[in-house]
Amino acid sequence: MGTTVLKNGLVFADGESFRRLDVKYENGVITALGEDITDGESTVECRDCLVLPGLVDVHMHGACGKDVCSTDESSLDRIAQYEFSRGVTLFCPAVMTFPPEKISSIVGCISRYASKRRERGRAQIPGIHLEGPFLNGKKCGAQKKEYIQLPDTDKIKKWQQEARGMIKLITIAPELPGALDCIRTLGDSIHFSLGHTCADHTEAKAALDAGADHITHLFNAMTPFHHRDTGVVGAAADKEDCFVELICDGVHLSPSAVRTAFKIFGEDRIVLVSDSMEAAGMPDGEYFLGGQKVFKKGSSARLEDGTLAGSVTDLYECMKNAVKMGIPLESAVRCATLNPCRSIGISESFGSISPGKGAHFLILGKNDLSVKKVI
Numbered sequence: 001m002g003t004t005v006l007k008n009g010l011v012f013a014d015g016e017s018f019r020r021l022d023v024k025y026e027n028g029v030i031t032a033l034g035e036d037i038t039d040g041e042s043t044v045e046c047r048d049c050l051v052l053p054g055l056v057d058v059h060m061h062g063a064c065g066k067d068v069c070s071t072d073e074s075s076l077d078r079i080a081q082y083e084f085s086r087g088v089t090l091f092c093p094a095v096m097t098f099p100p101e102k103i104s105s106i107v108g109c110i111s112r113y114a115s116k117r118r119e120r121g122r123a124q125i126p127g128i129h130l131e132g133p134f135l136n137g138k139k140c141g142a143q144k145k146e147y148i149q150l151p152d153t154d155k156i157k158k159w160q161q162e163a164r165g166m167i168k169l170i171t172i173a174p175e176l177p178g179a180l181d182c183i184r185t186l187g188d189s190i191h192f193s194l195g196h197t198c199a200d201h202t203e204a205k206a207a208l209d210a211g212a213d214h215i216t217h218l219f220n221a222m223t224p225f226h227h228r229d230t231g232v233v234g235a236a237a238d239k240e241d242c243f244v245e246l247i248c249d250g251v252h253l254s255p256s257a258v259r260t261a262f263k264i265f266g267e268d269r270i271v272l273v274s275d276s277m278e279a280a281g282m283p284d285g286e287y288f289l290g291g292q293k294v295f296k297k298g299s300s301a302r303l304e305d306g307t308l309a310g311s312v313t314d315l316y317e318c319m320k321n322a323v324k325m326g327i328p329l330e331s332a333v334r335c336a337t338l339n340p341c342r343s344i345g346i347s348e349s350f351g352s353i354s355p356g357k358g359a360h361f362l363i364l365g366k367n368d369l370s371v372k373k374v375i
Contacts, residue, residue, distance in 0.1 A: 002026070002040075002041035002042065003024055003025070003026040003031070003039070003040045003041050003042075004024070004025055004026070004040055004041070004042045004043070004044060005022050005023065005024045005037050005038075005039075005040030005042075005043045005044070006022060006023040006024075006025075006043075006044045006046050006051055006361065006363075007022050007037075007043050007044065007045055007046060007047075008020070008022070008045060008046055008047040009021070009022075009023075009046025009047070009049045009050065009051035009363065010049070010050050010051065010366065011023055011033070011051040011353055012050065012051065012052050012053065012330070012333055012337075012352075012353060013033060013352075013353055013354075014352055014353070014354055015053075015334055015337065015338035015351065015352035015353075015354075016330070016334075017330055018050060018330065020035070021033050021034065021035060022034055022035065022036065022037040023037075023051065023353060023361075024037050024039075024040055025359035028358060028359050029356065029357070029358065029359055030353060030354060030355050030356065030357050030358070030359050031355060032355060033353065033354075033355065044363075044373065044375075046363055048365070048366050048367075049363050049364060049365060049366055049372055050363070050364045050365075050366055050369070051353065051361055051362075051363055052087075052333055052337065052353075052361065052362040052363070052364060053089075053333075053337040053338070053350070053351055053352055053353055053360055053361065053362070054087065054088065054089025054090060054123075054337070054350075054360030054361060054362050054374065054375075055086075055087045055088045055089065055090075055315050055316060055319065055336045055337060055362060056088070056089070056090040056091070056315075056336065056337055056340035056341055056350065056351060057083070057088050057090070057091040057092065057273055057274050057276075057314075057315040057340070058091075058092040058127075058129055058168075058169060058245075058271060058273060058340045058343060058344055059092065059094050059129055059131070059169075059216070059217070059245055059273035059274070059275055060083075060091055060092070060093065060094055060273070060274045060275065060276045060315070061093070061094050061096065061275070061276060061277045061278070061289060061290075061310050062075075062079060062276065062277050062278035062280070062289075063079050063082045063083065063276050063277075063278065063280040063281050063314060064078055064079060064082040064278070064280070064281045064282065065078075065278055065279075065281075065282050065287075066078045066079050066082075066278055067277070067278045067288065067289070068093035068094065068095070068106075068110065069093075069095060069096055069098070069106050069290070071105045071106055071109045072109070073109060073112065073113045076093070076109070076110065076113045076125075077113070077118070077122065079091075079093075079123075080118075080122035080123045080124070080125070081121060081122050081123075082281060083123040083314070084121055084122050084123045084374055085371075085374070086281075086314045086315070086316045086317075086371070087315075087316040087362040087364075087371055087374055088123050088314065088315050088316065089123050089124065089360040089362070089374065090123060090124055090125070090126050090340075090341075090346075090350060090360070091123050091125060092125065092126065092127045092128060092129045092168060092169065092344065093110050093125065093128055093129065094129040094130075094131045094275075095107065095110075095128060095129065095130050095131060095132060096131060096132050096143055096144075096289065096290035096291075097131075097132025097133040097135060097140070097143040097144050097147045097148055097290060098132065098133065098144070098147050098290070098291070099147055100133075100149070100155060100158075100159075103130070103132075103133065103159055104158070104159060104162050107128055107130075107159050107162050107163035107166070107167065108162045108163065110125065110128055110163070110166065111128070111162070111163045111164040111166045113125070114126075114166060115164070125166075126168070126344070126346050126350070127166050127167065127168030127169065127344055127346070128163055128166045128167045128168060128169075129167075129168065129169040129170075129171070130159070130167060130169070130170045130171065131143070131171045131195070131196075131216065132147070132148070132171070132290075133147055133148055133149040134148075134149060134150070134151040134170070134171070134172045134173060134176060134179065134182075135148050135171070135172075135173050135195075135196035135197070136148075136173040136175065136176065136196055136197050136198050138198050139173070139196045139197055139198055139221045139222060140196055140221075141196060141220070141221045141307060141308065141309075142289055142290060142292060142294070142303055142307055142308065142309035142310060143196065143290055144290055144291055144292060150176055150177055150178050151172055151176055151177070151178035151179045151181070151182045152178060152182070153178075153181060153182050153185050153186060156170065156182060156186055156190070157186075160189075160190070167190055168190065168191060168344040168345065168346075169190070169191045169192075169193055169214060169343075169344055170182075170190055170191070170192050170193065171192075171193045171194075171195040171196060171216040172192050172193065172194065172195070172207075172212070173194070173195070173196055173197035173198070173199065174194050174197060174199045174203050174204055174206065174207030174212065175197060175198060175199045175200075175203045179207065180206060180207060180210050183207055183210040183211050183212050184210050184211060187210065187211030187212070188211075191212075191213055191214050191343065191344055191345065192207070192211065192212040192213070192214065193212065193213075193214035193215060193216045193245075194207055194208070194212055194214070194215050194216065194222075194232050194236070195215065195216025195217065195221060195222065196216065196221045196222070197221070197222050197223070197232060198222075198223055199222070199223065199231065199232055200223065200229050200231055201229050201230050201231055201232075201234050201235050204231060204232040204234075204235035204236070205235040205238070205239075208235055208236065208239045208242055212242075213239075213241055213242050213243065213343075214242065214243050214244075214245070214271075214343055215232060215233075215236045215242065215243070215244040215245060216245055217245050217246070217247050217252065217273065217275060218233065218236070218244040218245055218246055218261060219233065219252075219253060219257060219261075220247065220252050220253075220308075233264075236265075237264050237265065240269075242269065243269050243270070243271050243339065243342070243343040244261065244265055244269060244270055244271065245270075245271050245272075245273045246258060246261055246270055246271070246272055246273070246322075246335075247273060247274070247275045247311055247318065248272055248318040248319070248321040248322040248325065249274070249275075249299065249300075249311040249312070249313035249317070249318055249321065250299055250313070250321055251299055251300045251308065251311065251313075252275070252308065252311065255324075255325035255326065258322060258325045258326075258327065259325060259326050259327070262327055262331065267328075267330075267331035267334050267335060267339075268334075268339070269339070270335045270339060271335060271339045271340045271343050272315060272318050272319055272322060272332065272335045272336040272339075272340075273315065273318070273340075274311055274313055274314050274315040274318055275310045275311045276310060276311050276312065276313060276314055276315075277289045277294065277301055277309060277310035277311070277312070279294065279296035279301050279312045280311070280312045280313060280314055281312075281314070282296065282312075283296075284296050284297050284298065287301070289301070289309045289310055292309070294309040294310075296312050299312060299313065300312065315336055316362075316371070318336070319332050319333065319335075319336040320332075320369055322335070323369075337351050337352065338351040338352045339351075359375065360375070361373075361374070361375040362374055363375070
């Protein structure tokens with residue numbers, strides 16, 4: 001492939017701010033940024049547009065009527081096409097709580113799909129997020145309680161082998177027996193995220209001190225912040241290298257909670273995620289998540305008992321929602337691009353528009369943030 005230049009756009013350069021720049025890329029890699037690049041073999045006119053890095057979702061369960069846990073590569077391919085159409089160029093399938101052999105099948109299928117070279121127009125999978133099965137049954141949310149297991153390093157090693165090393169993130173309830181051992185033993189190669197937990201501040205702090213560096217959907221499925229025991233939220237706030245996920249679908253968190261989280265954690269530590277399930281992009285009706293019936297109505301998805309069951313909002317809409325909630329556009333973009341990559345250790349290759357990084361772009365209309373083109 002020859003060189004291509006994105007011309008005359010406002011480019012979100014280096015994950016910091018929008019500047020009037022041209023961007024040149026070749027063979028899938030950004031090669032130059034400058035004010036007047038003219039030596040490309042082809043050009044993409046970006047006048048009156050914002051040029052963002054491709055969005056990166058490290059926590060999603062499905063979309064467009066398909067589930068990442070289906071053990072069906074065609075379902076993953078359909079999800080990858082849908083995500084790409086919504087500006088997401090990288091996503092980490094989030095595996096629900098299932099029996100060990102089922103998890104083996106799921107991660108094996110995902111890794112096989114991710115390793116294959118495909119035609120354009122699809123988001124890529126840089127890693128896998130095991131949201132289950134090491135959760136506290138009292139905070140399991142839409143995860144099946146009967147399949148919850150105690151943390152076990154041998155199980156993780158087996159799943160990682162079957163995933164061909166693709167497991168990048170594991171949600172874990174730190175108060176469970178064996179949790180700290182898993183974090184200490186495997187934390188150099190896998191990022192551990194505290195979530196679906198009843199942990200108090202002391203238990204959460206112990207896990208973060210042991211090496212955990214991520215929080216799964218902050219405020220949801222965890223003990224609330226209390227002024228005498230601040231729980232996971234307070235422990236994470238004190239740990240400066242800890243990332244926290246926010247679901248800005250307008251259902252999981254109030255606008256005030258989102259603004260408060262940004263004030264506490266700042267734009268460098270927040271990771272916007274969708275937590276989307278198969279009903280995202282679909283009409284109201286009955287769907288499934290983790291083997292349980294889910295009912296989509298409007299902007300929410302719930303189990304029969306009313307429990308929230310993931311979201312029906314993609315990351316692009318979550319990013320726009322954050323802006324509507326009062327978060328500066330530059331902060332929202334950073335939290336949907338660079339920060340997710342930093343949180344799973346792939347920011348050397350993706351997440352910002354810099355020479356040497358992957359040529360993943362989302363081009364939006366400057367005035368209405370509408371999707372114009374995804375590259």
